[in-house]
Structures are given as structure tokens and as C-alpha cells.
Amino acid sequence: xxxxxxxxxxSGGDSPGMNAALRAVxxxxxxxxxxxxxxxxxxxxxxxxxxxxxxxxxxxxxxxxQKGGTILGTARSADFRARExxxxxxxxxxxxxxxxxxxxxxxxSLSGALALGNEWQELIAELAAEGKLALPExxxxxxxxxxxxxxxxxxDLFGTDISIGADTALQTIISAVDQLESTADSHxxxxxxxxxxxxxxxxxxxxxLASGGHWVLIPEEEMDPRWHQKMVRSLQRGRDEGRRHxxxxxxxxxxxxxxxxxxxxxxxxxxxxxxxVDARVTVLGHVQRGGAASAYDRILAxxxxxxxxxxxxxxxxxxPPCMIxxxxxxxTPTALDEVISxxxxxxxxxxEGDYETALSLRGSSFRDxxxxxxxxxxxxxxxxxxxxxxxxxxxAGADAPGMNAAARVAVRRALNAGARxxxxxxxxxxxxxxxxxxxxxxSVSGWVGQGGTRLGSGRYDFEPEDFAxxxxxxxxxxxxxxxxxxxxxxxxNAAELVRRRNRHPGFNIPIVCLxxxxxxxxxxxxxxxGADTALNNIIQAVDKIKDTASSTHRAxxxxxxxDECGYLPxxxxxxxxxxxxxxxxxxxxxxxxxxxxxxxxxxxxSGKSLGIFVMGExxxxxxxxxxxxxxxxxxxQDEFDVRACILGHVQRGGAPTTFDRIQASxxxxxxxxxxxxQIRADDNGAFVVGLLGKRVEMTPLDQxxxxxxxxxxxxxxxxxxxxxxxxxxxx
Numbered sequence: 001x002x003x004x005x006x007x008x009x010x011s012g013g014d015s016p017g018m019n020a021a022l023r024a025v026x027x028x029x030x031x032x033x034x035x036x037x038x039x040x041x042x043x044x045x046x047x048x049x050x051x052x053x054x055x056x057x058x059x060x061x062x063x064x065x066q067k068g069g070t071i072l073g074t075a076r077s078a079d080f081r082a083r084e085x086x087x088x089x090x091x092x093x094x095x096x097x098x099x100x101x102x103x104x105x106x107x108x109s110l111s112g113a114l115a116l117g118n119e120w121q122e123l124i125a126e127l128a129a130e131g132k133l134a135l136p137e138x139x140x141x142x143x144x145x146x147x148x149x150x151x152x153x154x155x156d157l158f159g160t161d162i163s164i165g166a167d168t169a170l171q172t173i174i175s176a177v178d179q180l181e182s183t184a185d186s187h188x189x190x191x192x193x194x195x196x197x198x199x200x201x202x203x204x205x206x207x208x209l210a211s212g213g214h215w216v217l218i219p220e221e222e223m224d225p226r227w228h229q230k231m232v233r234s235l236q237r238g239r240d241e242g243r244r245h246x247x248x249x250x251x252x253x254x255x256x257x258x259x260x261x262x263x264x265x266x267x268x269x270x271x272x273x274x275x276x277v278d279a280r281v282t283v284l285g286h287v288q289r290g291g292a293a294s295a296y297d298r299i300l301a302x303x304x305x306x307x308x309x310x311x312x313x314x315x316x317x318x319x320p321p322c323m324i325x326x327x328x329x330x331x332t333p334t335a336l337d338e339v340i341s342x343x344x345x346x347x348x349x350x351x352e353g354d355y356e357t358a359l360s361l362r363g364s365s366f367r368d369x370x371x372x373x374x375x376x377x378x379x380x381x382x383x384x385x386x387x388x389x390x391x392x393x394x395x396a397g398a399d400a401p402g403m404n405a406a407a408r409v410a411v412r413r414a415l416n417a418g419a420r421x422x423x424x425x426x427x428x429x430x431x432x433x434x435x436x437x438x439x440x441x442x443s444v445s446g447w448v449g450q451g452g453t454r455l456g457s458g459r460y461d462f463e464p465e466d467f468a469x470x471x472x473x474x475x476x477x478x479x480x481x482x483x484x485x486x487x488x489x490x491x492x493n494a495a496e497l498v499r500r501r502n503r504h505p506g507f508n509i510p511i512v513c514l515x516x517x518x519x520x521x522x523x524x525x526x527x528x529x530g531a532d533t534a535l536n537n538i539i540q541a542v543d544k545i546k547d548t549a550s551s552t553h554r555a556x557x558x559x560x561x562x563d564e565c566g567y568l569p570x571x572x573x574x575x576x577x578x579x580x581x582x583x584x585x586x587x588x589x590x591x592x593x594x595x596x597x598x599x600x601x602x603x604x605x606s607g608k609s610l611g612i613f614v615m616g617e618x619x620x621x622x623x624x625x626x627x628x629x630x631x632x633x634x635x636x637q638d639e640f641d642v643r644a645c646i647l648g649h650v651q652r653g654g655a656p657t658t659f660d661r662i663q664a665s666x667x668x669x670x671x672x673x674x675x676x677x678q679i680r681a682d683d684n685g686a687f688v689v690g691l692l693g694k695r696v697e698m699t700p701l702d703q704x705x706x707x708x709x710x711x712x713x714x715x716x717x718x719x720x721x722x723x724x725x726x727x728x729x730x731x
Contacts, residue, residue, distance in 0.1 A: 005035045006100035006145075006312060007053065007093055010070040011042035011077075011109035014289055015151045015165025017297035018070040018104055023061040023577070024305025025102050025149075027730045030058055032313060037096055041073045042105075043080035043112050049092030059607070065302075065577040066292045066543045076108070086116050090123040093144075094133060100145040100312045102305075104164070106152035107343045110323060113146050114336045117321040120144035146321035147308045148336055149301075153289055156200035158342035158361075159334030160325025161694055164304065167296040169196070169288045170207055170658040171536075176284055177211040177247060178449050178655060184245035185446075190235075190271055190279040194264040196288050197251035199347040202366070203288070204251035209373050210661040212408075212448040213247045214238060216373060217254035217262060220346070220362055222355035225257050228267075232274045237379040239275070241442055246277070259353060292543060295535035296659055298575040299723075300326060306726050307331035328693030329526055329719065365694065369662075372669050375416050376409065381441045385418030388679055389480030391672065393439070394424035394431055395457040397489030400516045400530030401656035403453035406485055406664035408444040410514075413672040415441050422477050426456035428493055432466045434473055448665075449655045459489050462496055470497075471506035481510045481675040483668075487517025487528065488713055491688065495705055498686050510678035511686040512671040513701065516664070518652055520567035521714045523707035524699040525690025529667065531567060532659040534651040538572040538614075541647055546576075546610060553604050553640040555611035555632060559625045561651050562616045565714040566721070568651070569616035574727045578612040579603075581727060582619040582628075584712070593628065597635040604639045611640065663691065670696045 008025045010018045022038075029036045038056045039045045045052035064071055079085035093101070103113040124141035127133040135141060150157045153169035173195055180191050193213075195203045201218025208216040215231050217223075224230060235246050248271075254262045264281045271279040293301070308324045311333055322333040342361065349358040359367055391414040395403050407423070414421045421439045424431035447454060474482075482497075484490045490513055497507045515522035518534035538560050545556050558578075562568040566583030573581035580596055582588055600611050615625055623631075625644045633642040656664070671689045678685060686701035709716045 004099070005037065005097045006102060007037045007039050007098045008102045009039035009042055009045065009104070010072050010074045010151065011103060011105040011112065012074060013106065013152070014069045014074050015153045015163070016068050016168035016289070016291060016293035017164040017301040018151050019064040019067050020293055020298040020301035021104050021149055021151065021164055021305045022070065022072065023065055024302040024730060025309055026056050026061045027058060028306040028309035031729050032309065034309070034313065037098055038072050041075045042077060042109070043089065044075045044077035046089035046092060047077060047079045047085045049088070053092060053096055063546070063577070065298055065575070066539070066546070068291045068293065080112055083119070086119060087123050087126065089116060090120060091127050091132060094124055094127070099142055102147050102149065102308050102312065104149040104151040106154070107157060107340055110148040110336060111340050113148055114321055114340060117144050117146040143317055145312050145317065146336065147312050148321070148323035148339070149304050149308055150323060150325050153203070154197055154200045155202040156343060156346065157323070157325070157339060159323050159327070159339040161327055162300065164297055164301045165289070165293070166202065167300070167659060168291065168294040169203060170210065171294050172288050172291060173203060173207040173284060174211050174449070174658045176282070177207065177213070180282060181211070181245060181247060184247065188244050190246040190248070190275070190277045192248045192250060192264045192267045192279060192281045194250050194252055194281070194283045198253040199350055200253070201251045204249045204254075205366070205369055205373065206658065206662060208249040209369055209376070209665055210448065210658045211247065212446065213249045214243070214377050215248045217248070217250040219251055219253035219255060219350050220355060220358040221370065223255065223257050227257070228270045232270065234377065234379070235271070236275055241379045243379070243442070243445065253350070255350070294657070295539050295571070295575040296532060298539070299571060302574055302726060302730060303723070304331055306729065372409070372665065376412055378416065379441070381415035382418050384420070388417065388419040388676060389478045390420040390422055391481045391483060391675060392422050392424060392436070392474065392477065392479045393455070393483045393485065394427060395453040395455045395485045396427045396493050397457065397459050397486035398517065398652075399453045399457045400487070400518050400652060401451050401533035401654065402529035402660040402664040403457070403485055403516050404447040404450045405656055405661045406514055406516060406529060406668040407453070407455060408447040409665045409668035410483055410672050411439050411444045412441060413669050414676070417676050419676065422479070423455045427458045427460055428462070428470070429458055429460040430456060431473055432469050436473060436477055448661055451654050451656065457486065460493070462493065467500050467504050471504045474509070475506050479509060480679045483512050483514060483671055483675060485514045485516050487515065487519060487522055491522065491701070491705065494686060495701060498701065508684045510675050510684055511701070512675055513688040514667050514671050515688065515690055518568065519562050519565045521563065521565035522688070522690070523715045524688050524704040525692065526719055527663060527691050529660050529664045530656070533654065533657045534561065534568060535572055535575065536657055537651045537654060538568065538647060539576045541645070541650070542572070542576040542612060545645060546612070553609060555600055555613065555636070555640050555642045557613045557615055557625055557629050557632070557642065557644045559615045559617055559644070559646040562618070564618050564712045565718070566616050567718070569614045569619070570724055570727060571720065573614040574723060576612060576614070577731070578614045579731050580613045581724065582613065582615040583724070584616050584618045585721060588620040588623040588628070593623070593631055594635070597632050600632070601636060601639050666696050670698070674698055
């Protein structure tokens with residue numbers, strides 16, 4: 001039986017991005033000719049039926065992508081947990097002709113979906129036997145097609161690298177901690193910040209890593225019986241070294257060795273008594289669930305929502321219920337029973353005190369971040385190892401958010417191993433002139449959340465006489481390894497040093513490039529550090545534009561950065577629900593403009609009040625933003641007004657997002673460890689570090705440069721470009 005009607009519901013605790021997922025499910029289904037019914041108030045709405053189940057049209061989900069919470073509402077349903085309640089839900093859904101279901105929620109919501117899917121045919125047969133439903137004689141009831149989407153801020157679901165809402169929750173936490181640290185530093189205070197995470201320490205661990213937190217307590221790690229003394233000793237050493245404030249992150253599910261929960265007030269009392277400090281408690285609570293979804297969550301939800309519909313319609317009807325999660329940057333189905341059993345296994349392991357199993361179930365990335373945090377929260381470097389010599393760090397090319405976060409981790413990783421660290425001041429231009437300074441452990445304290453680059457940067461193209469000067473500087477400081485942070489200009493600088501090795505043996509040292517650019521134009525990585533911050537800067541501006549423009553018939557053309565790479569315009573268009581994205585990869589034609597104007601005119605005539613077009617700064621060398629504005633204004637006649645907004649360098653500014661801080665930390669840690677291994681092995685290869693799927697990988701620099709379309713300054717193959725089809729489908 002073909003699925004021609006589907007239902008969609010949001011259940012359990014709400015999470016930012018649920019509305020973006022709902023929008024994608026509805027429009028993805030309608031684009032394939034399938035009717036969609038929204039089920040209000042979660043599973044309780046399915047049980048109640050009536051006006052709780054209503055058809056959704058294209059306009060029903062217009063303008064919701066930026067809204068927090070869920071427009072369908074959500075609730076926890078005791079009725080649905082009982083078989084009789086599920087029987088009522090089956091009656092209500094079948095009566096509407098619904099044969100497919102998309103459920104957005106956590107493990108409890110997905111458990112309900114699995115139960116209903118497994119019992120569906122039996123329930124329908126019972127209802128038919130009771131005369132409550134008409135079923136053709138001798139015909140077996142068709143199965144209910146069920147697909148789940150991971151909606152949970154805790155990021156505690158198996159089958160997805162990250163769940164919808166987790167990134168936004170982290171942003172909320174980091175924003176709060178950044179603000180607390182400014183007042184804590186002023187008063188030399190200690191803050192204990194409690195975050196959500198009953199059986200999952202993801203929020204606490206990741207926010208501690210991203211905020212530069214000084215201690216973290218999570219449910220998955222077994223606590224030493226003297227854990228509080230160990231914590232006090234570490235924090236006191238930091239104060240003795242000159243640290244003005246302390247931040248302790250604690251998950252609400254963190255436990256004493258006996259299994260009892262650790263209360264934030266208990267930590268406060270311990271620190272006040274044993275350190276004689278002014279300690280304050282901040283419980284963030286449900287503020288972590290609220291607010292507009294981040295760019296990452298909007299894009300994640302959109303990709304998963306469309307993938308859920310396509311799976312529902314394209315996979316055979318007898319396929320088992322599944323959840324579509326993001327695995328290695330690809331929407332991937334996982335059997336729902338496996339998702340639920342393995343997700344709940346972590347909670348059981350924690351309850352039973354089997355912390356080794358709990359940590360193993362969280363995966364290698366979780367454990368790596370925990371180990372990295374333990375290194376970063378130390379107060380002094382490791383013992384000096386003269387065999388490692390000096391690691392030099394330089395930020396090259398245009399500045400981007402996350403450079404300081406990467407430099408901080410690189411410095412501490414190198415110092416912890418026993419190497420000496422120096423920083424090139426003002427990029428390669430400064431290094432050529434001998435502007436190099438030694439960096440110590442506490443020198444980088446507080447860098448993680450700062451925008452720009454403390455080392456200074458700037459685009460620089462080497463002059464012939466620069467190479468001998470730079471070689472002398474490197475030899476003067478006994479530099480054994482070079483870490484270059486930046487975008488394409490940084491990569492080109494590094495490649496030039498490699499080419500000059502025959503004439504300048506001082507360049508025969510290992511070199512690693514770390515991709516930091518808002519353009520996301522560096523090769524051999526899915527994401528560059530800085531791009532996520534730029535995306536969030538863009539969508540925050542567009543959200544404000546929507547507020548002021550939606551009351552009138554007005555279209556906005558928003559020009560964004562990106563040089564010759566269309567990542568920012570496409571992804572920001574997808575994240576803000578724009579009508580169109582103009583990309584350098586596609587160019588702009590007069591026929592295309594005419595079609596866009598006609599579509600816009602038709603939309604306004606049928607009740608539309610706002611249009612958003614996102615344009616890359618180099619989408620066309622002739623049709624610039626002002627030309628397009630004039631064309632649209634002229635052709636739109638009196639139907640709508642057209643305005644242009646060039647966001648400019650505001651896209652580079654501000655504190656880096658959580659995503660960029662974490663990526664910077666992961667990249668820097670891997671890059672430095674690779675450099676140190678190369679030094680020990682006397683390997684002078686040049687590499688780039690990057691995220692490929694889920695793994696942080698090293699790629700030889702020459703291979704990375706071969707991936708470039710040199711004439712356009714962007715990779716020849718760009719994974720994100722295929723998302724333009726999704727963007728068009730949803731707009």
C-alpha cells in the first residue's frame with residue numbers, strides 16, 4: 001500500500017530545531033505529493049484525536065524555522081503508555097487514512113513510536129473486529145510506516161552523532177558561562193554552573209571544553225572517594241598561579257561514588273570551606289531548552305526531516321521502524337529497537353555503577369574530549385623535553401572566530417608534552433621581521449572565547465628575500481615544528497615553504513595547517529573553524545530583518561561573504577528559510593532573475609508578506625546586489641518593495657560559537673600530537689588537519705592542494721553543494 005498520508009508529531013521535552021524539522025517534514029512530503037497531518041500535544045494528541053489531528057499545508061509551516069519550541073506542542077502522555085491508549089491512537093490515525101508517521105523526540109517518544117508500530121496491525125484488526133473500523137474482508141491491515149528523528153538537547157541517543165537541539169543548548173550554556181566569567185573575574189569569584197543531563201554528560205563536558213571551564217563532573221565518569229579533595233587541590237593550584245576566577249560545570253546527573261546525586265550546593269559548600277572563596281551557584285535549568293535554534297540545528301533538522309520523508313516513501317513497506325540520524329555528516333537510518341536499547345543501556349550502566357561500560361557506549365569522541373579537558377584544566381606544563389625543541393604557531397591570512405581557541409589548545413598540548421612554544425606575531429609578515437614571542441601555560445588563559453586572534457594575522461605573500469629571513473628566525477628559536485592557522489592564504493604560504501626546502505634547509509621541519517576561515521573553502525575538511533560563527537551571525541541578522549519586514553510586502557536581498565565559495569550563502573539561506581540563494585558556483589542569469597521575480601510576484605499576490613534572497617559576494621561579476629535590487633524593484637511593479645542589506649565584516653566578529661570552539665580544540669589537539677610524533681620520528685612531512693565525516697584526519701598538504709580548483713579558490717568537490725536541492729525543495 002502506498003503511503004499517501006503521513007502524520008507528524010513532536011513529543012517529550014521540546015528542543016530548539018523541532019520547528020525546522022517539522023517544516024522540512026511537511027514541505028518535503030508535500031513536494032512529493034503526500035498529504036501531511038500535524039498531531040498536536042504529542043502522543044496525547046494521537047490518543048485524543050478530533051481537532052488534535054489537523055492537515056498541514058505549505059503555509060502552515062511558513063515563518064517557523066527560527067522559532068524555539070514546537071508549534072505543534074508537546075506533552076508526556078500516561079494514556080499512551082497503556083495498550084488501550086495506543087489502541088485509541090491507532091483508531092484516530094487510521095480513521096484519517098494515516099499510514100506513515102514521523103516522530104520527533106527523545107528515547108521515550110521513540111519508544112512509543114516503536115510500540116505503536118509493532119502493535120499497529122494487531123490493533124487495527126481488533127478495532128475492525130469490534131466494528132469500529134471498516135476493513136475489507138480477508139485483508140490484512142497495512143503496516144504503519146514509522147520514522148523517528150532525534151530531538152533532544154542532551155544528545156543521548158544512539159544512532160546519531162548529534163541530536164536536534166543540542167547545539168543550541170550548548171550555545172545557551174556557553175553564552176551564560178561567558179557572561180558569568182566576566183563578573184567572576186572582576187570579583188575573583190568561583191561559579192558552580194549546573195546544566196542538564198540526567199544520564200548524559202555531553203552538555204557539561206562539551207560546555208566545559210568550549211568555555212575554558214576549570215573542572216567538570218559528569219554521570220559517566222566514576223568518582224574517586226576523595227574526588228572533592230582532588231578538585232580542591234587542582235583549583236587551588238590555579239589560583240596560586242594567578243587565575244582570578246574558577247568555573248565548575250556539573251551535570252544534573254553527576255553522582256557520588258555511592259551513586260547518590262551530587263548537588264551543586266554541596267560543591268559550593270566544599271569550595272567555600274576548603275578554599276575560603278566566594279562561591280556562587282547558577283542552575284541554568286529550562287533556559288537551555290529555549291530560544292531560536294542555531295544555524296547548525298536548523299540545517300541539521302532540515303536535512304534529517306527531508307531524509308525522513310524520502311525514507312518513508314522509498315523504502316519497502318515491511319521495513320522495520322527506524323530513526324534517521326546524522327552519522328559521519330550523512331543522514332543515516334538505524335533500526336529503532338537498536339536506537340532505544342543502546343540509548344537506555346547507558347542509563348542502566350550508570351545506575352549499576354558500571355562506568356566503564358557507560359563511557360564506552362558514549363563513543364571515542366566523548367572519551368577523547370574528556371581526556372583533552374583533563375589536560376587543559378591543568379595549571380602547569382609538563383616537564384621540558386629538549387628533544388622536542390620548539391613548536392611555532394602562526395595565524396595567517398584573514399582572521400576568523402576560533403583562532404584563539406585553537407591557539408590555546410595547541411599551546412597547552414605542546415607544553416604538556418614538554419616542548420617549548422613560540423608564537424609568530426602578526427602572521428608571516430611579523431615572523432619574517434623577527435616578531436616572535438614565547439608563550440607560557442597561563443599566557444593563553446581566557447583565550448577560548450575571544451574573537452579575532454591575539455597573535456595577530458593578515459594576508460601575506462612572500463617576497464624573494466623573505467625566505468632567508470624566515471629561515472634564520474626559525475633556526476634562532478630552534479623551531480622543530482610549525483603549526484599554521486588560517487585559510488587558503490595560510491595553506492599557500494605553507495606550500496611555498498615546502499617548495500623552498502632545497503634552497504632553505506631550515507624549512508625541513510614538519511608543518512601542519514589547521515583550517516580556520518569563515519568561507520569554508522579549505523580542502524580536506526568538511527568544516528573549517530569560523531564558518532559556523534559566521535553562519536550564526538548571518539541568521540541572527542536575517543531573523544531581525546524578518547521581524548521588521550514581515551508586516552509589509554517587502555523582499556530583502558542579503559549579501560554575505562564567502563569569496564568564490566558558496567557555503568555561506570547556501571547554508572544561511574537553508575537556515576533562515578530564504579526563497580533563493582545565489583552562489584558563485586552557479587552564477588546568475590537574466591532568465592533566472594526573471595523567473596525569481598515572477599515567483600515572488602505570484603507569492604505576494606497569493607498572501608505572501610516577505611521574501612528573502614541570500615547572495616554570495618562573488619555570485620556574479622556583473623549582476624551585483626544593487627543591480628538585482630533594481631531589476632526586482634522594477635519588475636515587481638507595485639506588488640512589493642525591495643531592499644538590500646550587505647552584512648560585511650560583522651560576519652567575522654564576535655565570540656566563536658560552541659561548534660567552532662570544539663572544532664578548534666579537536667583540530668589543534670590532533671595537529672600538535674601529529675607534529676610531536678613527526679619530530680620524534682624525524683618526519684618532515686607537511687599535512688593539513690580536518691574533519692572528514694566524524695573523524696579528525698590528517699591529509700598530506702600536497703594532496704590537499706590538489707583538491708583545489710586553484711582558479712576559483714575553493715575545493716573542486718564540495719559536499720555541501722548537494723544541499724542546494726534540499727533548499728530549493730523547501731523554499
